[in-house]
Amino acid sequence: xxxxxxxxxxxVRATLADHIDSAITACRMRGAQMTPLRVAVLSALxxxxxxxxxxxxxxxxxxxxxxxxxxxxxxxxxDFLCAQGAAARIESRNAYVACKHPSxxxxxxxxxxxxxxxxxxxxxxxVEQLIDADAKRLGFxxxxxxxxxxxxxxxxxxxxxxxAHGA
Amino acid sequence: xxxxxxxxxxxVRATLADHIDSAITACRMRGAQMTPLRVAVLSALxxxxxxxxxxxxxxxxxxxxxxxxxxxxxxxxxDFLCAQGAAARIESRNAYVACKHPSxxxxxxxxxxxxxxxxxxxxxxxVEQLIDADAKRLGFxxxxxxxxxxxxxxxxxxxxxxxAHGA
DNA sequence: CATCCAATGATATAAAATATCATTTGTCCA
DNA sequence: TGGACAAATGATATTTTATATCATTGGATG
Numbered sequence: 075x076x077x078x079x080x081x082x083x084x085x086v087r088a089t090l091a092d093h094i095d096s097a098i099t100a101c102r103m104r105g106a107q108m109t110p111l112r113v114a115v116l117s118a119l120x121x122x123x124x125x126x127x128x129x130x131x132x133x134x135x136x137x138x139x140x141x142x143x144x145x146x147x148x149x150x151x152x153d154f155l156c157a158q159g160a161a162a163r164i165e166s167r168n169a170y171v172a173c174k175h176p177s178x179x180x181x182x183x184x185x186x187x188x189x190x191x192x193x194x195x196x197x198x199x200x201v202e203q204l205i206d207a208d209a210k211r212l213g214f215x216x217x218x219x220x221x222x223x224x225x226x227x228x229x230x231x232x233x234x235x236x237x238a239h240g241a
Numbered sequence: 242x243x244x245x246x247x248x249x250x251x252x253v254r255a256t257l258a259d260h261i262d263s264a265i266t267a268c269r270m271r272g273a274q275m276t277p278l279r280v281a282v283l284s285a286l287x288x289x290x291x292x293x294x295x296x297x298x299x300x301x302x303x304x305x306x307x308x309x310x311x312x313x314x315x316x317x318x319x320d321f322l323c324a325q326g327a328a329a330r331i332e333s334r335n336a337y338v339a340c341k342h343p344s345x346x347x348x349x350x351x352x353x354x355x356x357x358x359x360x361x362x363x364x365x366x367x368v369e370q371l372i373d374a375d376a377k378r379l380g381f382x383x384x385x386x387x388x389x390x391x392x393x394x395x396x397x398x399x400x401x402x403x404x405a406h407g408a
Numbered sequence: 409c410a411t412c413c414a415a416t417g418a419t420a421t422a423a424a425a426t427a428t429c430a431t432t433t434g435t436c437c438a
Numbered sequence: 439t440g441g442a443c444a445a446a447t448g449a450t451a452t453t454t455t456a457t458a459t460c461a462t463t464g465g466a467t468g
Contacts (some may be wrong), residue, residue, distance in 0.1 A: 107465095109415070128455070147416060149456065154415095165332040166387050166456060168424095184371060185381045198375055204368050205350060205390060212361065213395030214352045220333050220389040223372060228380030257414070274434085276446070314447060316425065321446095335424060335455095 090120050091160060097160045097176065106158060114139050115151040116160055125169035125186070127191045128152065164193055166222045171195065181219035189230035257287050264327045264343065273325060280305050282318040283339060286328055287396065292336035292353070292360045294320065331360055333389045348386035356397035 097116055101108040118134045119126060126134070132148045155161035162173045162182050173182060174195045181202045185194045201221060206208055209216045263284055266362045268275040285301045286293060293301070299315045319337055322328035329349050340349060341362045348369045352375045368388060376383045 098331040107414080111346065111416075137286070144419085145455085146418085146457075150416080154258045165389070181247060183375070185376055185379065187381075188384065194379065194381075196375055196379070198371060201368060201371050204365060204371065205388065208350065208363055208365055209352055209390055209392070212352065212362075213398065214354075214390070215398060216390050217392040218390070220387060220391075220411065221372065222332070222387040223376055223381070223383050223385070224387075225376070226382045231380070274445080276433095278447075311448065312424085313426075313449085317447080406460085 077128055079188060091119065093120050093172065098174065101158055104158070105203055111143070112149060112151045112154055115148060117163055119170060119172035125164050125167055125171050127169050131170070152214060164222060165220050166224060181221060183221040184223070185227065186222055186224045189226055189229040189231055194227065257284065260287050260339065264325070267343065269323055271325070278310070278314060279318045279321055282315060283322055283327055286337060286339035291358060292331050292334055292338050294336050298337070331389060332387050333391060348388060350388040351390065352393045352394065353389055354394040354397055355391055356393055359394060361394065
């Protein structure tokens with residue numbers, strides 16, 4: 075067996091393995107099969123820790139597994155991972171990220187920085203409740219929620235301020 | 242001058258003219274110029290009253306003005322109209338609609354039906370406040386908000402139920 | 409072992425969006 | 439008035455994103 079992991083938050087490699095492991099377990103419990111390709115795609119997402127386009131992912135995964143993958147295969151893997159709640163699509167960027175809270179169903183809320191391109195996933199059950207209430211009032215049955223804010227993250231604002239001063 | 246309009250809600254033609262008129266006025270007040278092409282695109286959106294793709298719009302507008310328009314021109318007009326708050330993009334569908342509440346800034350919330358493809362725009366200031374509060378707490382400056390629910394609208398649910406019973 | 413089904417490979421194509429540069433139109437001011 | 443400048447559009451090509459199709463592979467199961 076593998077030696078006990080300490081799971082310090084900063085130890086990216088250890089937590090990557092943890093994330094993959096729990097995704098595999100979660101899929102198994104649902105009778106869904108987590109294949110090597112799907113693992114490779116999910117690993118790419120966790121490793122990048124930023125939104126990746128499908129074609130960018132194709133290149134990364136192709137390198138990581140040592141052979142050329144077709145875009146269609148990446149899209150298929152992404153469809154699967156999104157359906158399983160292990161990944162999510164950021165509609166306003168045509169990009170994908172690993173879901174940071176895959177253990178339970180929820181509406182992901184993304185804060186997407188226009189400067190660095192990073193996307194932070196947060197959760198806010200109240201937002202979900204509010205919009206669902208609106209929908210219910212109108213007789214609309216909600217299947218999927220997209221909540222994305224674009225703007226500038228804290229680090230980029232500081233950076234911009236420094237740049238402005240320095241100029 | 243044109244004869245006085247009654248602006249009955251059901252009179253689509255009259256309200257279309259009203260919408261275009263007020264968009265022109267709003268643009269003028271901001272020093273933005275509402276050109277014939279932009280009017281044609283906005284008219285197409287109001288007339289269709291459902292989300293239109295850019296290429297679909299190209300065809301509609303080409304017919305309405307009697308000459309072939311390039312896709313790029315449509316995209317430019319749409320960029321302008323979205324910036325002016327006269328139209329909005331539905332990210333999860335790669336489609337555009339006329340904004341139903343162009344008179345004031347707000348985060349559009351869209352309920353997009355997976356069955357009929359229609360998109361209803363609603364407004365909920367509380368949703369806006371909630372997610373903005375989250376953003377603020379994280380030092381994130383919000384520039385744009387995307388809130389889209391996909392699912393099934395009331396009419397389509399009834400239709401589906403009838404179909405199921407009838408079968 | 410044979411069979412079946414899900415997943416993937418391989419390829420082609422569709423759909424959506426942008427880039428570039430020439431041309432026209434409009435605005436403003438001398 | 440007309441000349442100069444900026445904004446908008448035309449025209450074309452290309453990039454990026456996504457899907458369709460059918461052959462092949464690889465397990466699971468009986």
